[in-house]
Amino acid sequence: MSKTIIEKIWEKHVVHREEGKPDLLYIDLHLVHEVTSPQAFEGLRLNGRKVRRPDLTFATMDHNVPTRLNEAVTDPISEKQMTTLEKNCAEFGVPLAGMGHPDQGIVHVIGPELGLTQPGKTIVCGDSHTSTHGAFGALAFGIGTSEVEHVLSTQTLWQAKPKTMQVQVNGELGQGVTSKDLILAIIAKYGINVGTGHIFEYTGEAIRKLTMEQRMTVCNMSIEAGAKAGLISPDETTFAYLEGRPHVPTGDEFEQLKVEWRELATDPDASYDAVIEIDASEIEPVVTWGTNPGMGVGVNGLVPRPEDAKTDAERAEIEKALEYMGLEGGTKMTDIEVQYVFIGSCTNSRIEDLRAASEIVAGKKVNSGVNAIVVPGSHSVKKQAESEGLDKIFLDAGFEWRESGCSMCLAMNADQVPAGMRCASTSNRNFEGRQGNGSRTHLVSPAMAAAAAIAGRFVDVRTFKQEEALV
């Protein structure tokens, strides 16, 4: 029988199946960070349990680490969370890339970078953006802390099989339109809970043409459409990215793995529980205007008017969002001014993202009314960017160049957008208060964020010229 990649991976990982119960699934890789793990380790300790497979577990610190060099952790509770992770990893034998470690970085950036993320694996982490790893054809999803404890102790999880949904991307993305715009457009078109109870598989020529880092951006935001996970069948692009990475086998073993990985791809005549489609050629750079990731429009569009809503509930939601965002319906997106720009997060902080932003920035200056920061996704991305001179381009333009971490995406550390201020952000969530209490977030691609930093307002990166900048 024909199967999707989702069914193939699922079936391979069933440890125990019993009528009337969810399946017990084996977990191949468990990524751990400082915010959602302390209570799980404490649970193990209280019950006298151990970590079953420290060799399949990998920890890092990202959510509340400072991103200024040698900056002390000013918040004693944050510091306690970090020292707690160090203590827990030492006690339970879990490998840790902590602060200052060459492998440190955002958990969803370093997993792929180190080659821990591989096709066909089941991957979990106490973080909803674990869907990122689906870009490799892995079944990867976020879990809560009780499940973190369950995986630490048993290396398994009880999981009811979700439904499958094909996200078919027809046509090609236009020049200057990125994979970030693609995923924002999908969520704007279908809503933030279209994926609830489902796992996405992204298909189509436009997806095949994406690089691995671009695919990661798409899969990363699957959760913002409500999907449990989102993945892409592996291909030669996937294998080329993985070859030579530290945790990827070499030589004959790698060749053998490639044979197995090719077989994972969805069979040509396999079917899904649901299908949604989008035409990539119609997408323009997207900017969000509201307080969830589905509230986005093309940069040349307008902020929606409440009176145009189709239902009372929708109208109320638009009104509430506009009030929080301090916007009026009918405003041109390109008339919205920004005071902050954040380039970073597990969505868009990889080397290709930084290259794309630096190309826009090169030789220009950050607008006088704008605070702009670049936070590379990992220590290794930072080093790579510096070897290419990107740090200098950003610094010369007036950006700050920071150490790696989650930073202003969720503002758990000192990197926050003040109340009432507006931020063009390459991150993934524009919820109320996400980047700081009262902060107003507009989600965009790295190139669009870079252009907004120079212009002081949103501009169409495809046609932007210096004369369009605010003076």
Added chain:
Amino acid sequence: MKPIKEVTSVLAPLDRSNVDTDQIIPKQFLKRIERTGFGKYLFYHWRYDDNGVERADFELNKPEYAGSEILIARENFGCGSSREHAPWALGDYGFRVIIAINFADIFYNNSFKNGLLPIQLSEAEVEDLLKKSKEKPLKITVSLETETIVTEDGDTYSFKIDPYRREVLLNGWDDIALTLLLEDKISAYEKR
């Protein structure tokens, strides 16, 4: 885990869709390393103004809903971050049941692990209960055993919970202890 069989309480209406976990428990309160003590930060920026003073117009601050153990909202409750601090905060505040049109997957899962019962009703039923509970404080009884909700006026609504999850919740079983009974199967899988 504390078992849950039946809960009787005034229903607290939170007439909103897409209540995300960043609103349920804002990130500045995620730094504790315990599972307890999150209740006072529940819906923090909706409950309090910038000076820490209670906002009189926020639903849960109204005296008639004080001490409520059952919350009702619209669709996609618990979307966003995977933080289990969200059910911890709801539970610590005193809620034992959340009723909504539907829930985000991770939040739904996390709730069961913490003795918090998430109940899905149809849009019309949620609309009906929201309306009634806003007219006057409405006392309802939720029974997990019979999978019904009965209001003090005698109206009845039924709901469905996956039989296995229901059994675990009714008995307050420890998930990990149950799984460790299958240790030989896990070891056998690892040897494959």
